[in-house]
Amino acid sequence: MFKILPEVPQDADAIELLLDKCFGEERFKKTVYKVRQGLDPVPELMLVVRSEEGALQASIRYWPLVTGSGKKALLLGPIAVEPDLQGKGVGVALIRYSMEKAKQLGHERIILVGDPEYYERFGFQPAEPLGLELPGPVEMRRFQICPLTDGALDGVFGMVLGDQSELVP
Numbered sequence: 001m002f003k004i005l006p007e008v009p010q011d012a013d014a015i016e017l018l019l020d021k022c023f024g025e026e027r028f029k030k031t032v033y034k035v036r037q038g039l040d041p042v043p044e045l046m047l048v049v050r051s052e053e054g055a056l057q058a059s060i061r062y063w064p065l066v067t068g069s070g071k072k073a074l075l076l077g078p079i080a081v082e083p084d085l086q087g088k089g090v091g092v093a094l095i096r097y098s099m100e101k102a103k104q105l106g107h108e109r110i111i112l113v114g115d116p117e118y119y120e121r122f123g124f125q126p127a128e129p130l131g132l133e134l135p136g137p138v139e140m141r142r143f144q145i146c147p148l149t150d151g152a153l154d155g156v157f158g159m160v161l162g163d164q165s166e167l168v169p
C-alpha cells in the first residue's frame, strides 16, 4: 500500500533527483519548463507518495495557466514514479486523486503534454482542435486538455501561458 501526502519543503531535493532519474537533464529544454518559469506550483496540489520508511516514491505538481481566451487552466506535470515502483498503479492513483482534488478546489480544466495512450483514461483529449497553442515546440498529439466540469472546454482557445497573477479558481 502507498499513501498520497502533501509535499513538504524537505522533499525538494529528492524530487529533483527523481525527475533527473525519470526525465534526465534534457527536461529543462522542454516547452512546458518555459511555460512554468517564474511560477509557483499550486500548493494544495503538490503531492507525493512515500514509503513506510518515509522515502519519496512519487511526485506530482500542477501550475496555474491562462489561455489566450482568458480562461484559466492547470498545467499537470511533472509526474514521476520511482522506477522500481512503476507499473504498480501509483501513477494512476496519484493522477486520479489530484484531479479530484483540483475539481474540489474549483479548477475547471487541466492541460498537459504527455503520452495520449496513458492520459486518455483520465479524460484527456487533444488540445489542438480547440485552437490552443503553446509558446514553443511540442509534439501536437501530446498536447492535451481535460475538462473537470460540464462545458469547461467552451470558449477555451489561444496561446497558453503561465498565469503570473494569483490563481483564483
Ligand SMILES: CC(C)(COP(=O)(O)OP(=O)(O)OC[C@H]1O[C@@H](n2cnc3c(N)ncnc32)[C@H](O)[C@@H]1OP(=O)(O)O)[C@@H](O)C(=O)NCCC(=O)NCCS
Residues within 6 Å of the ligand: 022, 023, 079, 080, 081, 082, 085, 086, 087, 088, 089, 090, 091, 092, 093, 113, 114, 115, 117, 118
Ligand atoms: C508515466 C508514469 C508516471 C506512470 O506511473 P506508473 O505508476 O508507472 O503507472 P501505473 O502503474 O499507475 O499505470 C500503469 C498503466 O499505465 C500504462 N503506462 C505507463 N506509462 C505509459 C506511457 N508512457 N504510455 C502509455 N501507457 C503507459 C501501463 O501500460 C499500464 O497500463 P494498464 O493499466 O493498461 O496495464 C511513470 O511510469 C513514470 O514516472 N515514468 C517516467 C516519467 C514519465 O514518463 N512521466 C510522465 C510524463 S508524460
